[in-house]
Amino acid sequence: MTKFFRLFTFLLLISVICFYPLTSVFADVDNDTTENDIVISISPKENLFDITNMKPGDWAPRTITVQNSGSKDFVYQMQLQNSGEKKLFNELLLEVKEGDKELYQGKLAGFKSFPGRKLSSGTEENLDITIRFPEHLGNDFQGLNSAFTFSFTAEGKDNTTVQVMTTGQVASVGPTSTGFSQPSTSTNIFFLILFGTILVASGIVLMIIRHYRRMKIAQ
Numbered sequence: 001m002t003k004f005f006r007l008f009t010f011l012l013l014i015s016v017i018c019f020y021p022l023t024s025v026f027a028d029v030d031n032d033t034t035e036n037d038i039v040i041s042i043s044p045k046e047n048l049f050d051i052t053n054m055k056p057g058d059w060a061p062r063t064i065t066v067q068n069s070g071s072k073d074f075v076y077q078m079q080l081q082n083s084g085e086k087k088l089f090n091e092l093l094l095e096v097k098e099g100d101k102e103l104y105q106g107k108l109a110g111f112k113s114f115p116g117r118k119l120s121s122g123t124e125e126n127l128d129i130t131i132r133f134p135e136h137l138g139n140d141f142q143g144l145n146s147a148f149t150f151s152f153t154a155e156g157k158d159n160t161t162v163q164v165m166t167t168g169q170v171a172s173v174g175p176t177s178t179g180f181s182q183p184s185t186s187t188n189i190f191f192l193i194l195f196g197t198i199l200v201a202s203g204i205v206l207m208i209i210r211h212y213r214r215m216k217i218a219q
Helices: 002-035 185-218
Strands: 040-043 049-054 059-068 074-082 093-098 101-107 117-119 124-132 145-155 161-172
Touching: 040 145, 040 161, 049 059, 059 117, 059 145, 117 124
Parallel strands: 049 161
Antiparallel strands: 040 059, 059 124, 074 117, 074 145, 093 101, 093 124, 145 161
């Protein structure tokens, strides 16, 4: 009887050792499935904006793709946080569109979020994001930098949330001897041609008027 219990105990121990790894594998699979229920991904993942030498009147359009790579539908939102100097950040303008639908238009610093957008499992959508440098900004905005972070948060029906982020930075053009912007050579040539054309046209008009007056006097 004692030998039987010893044999039974030995067989039980062997069974536990053999089946434990298999049980762990199934447990890991279940955990992975649970973790992958809500999966949000974006493209590009880093540096959505990396702009240098921006000046008044310039704008920079970008497109970011938001994907639902998980097994469940979710609702996502986009937030924006300043991570650098405030002076330029507070003046830059932001536009966010999905196709022809405008989601936001206003100051970069004024953006908090847009209404949650539903994205079904296995689908994606493109957001068109444009940053504009206001035309009225003066020379005191030369040589400034702004850095910020876009956060995309997905939330499932069970309140599970997942977040991904991308960054952006904008630098204004540095100081020049003539102020914020310095006309290029081509611009100067254009104005010279325009001025010359106006002078020639004015001369022709004066000649016609003088000729017309002489004809009247002759009559």
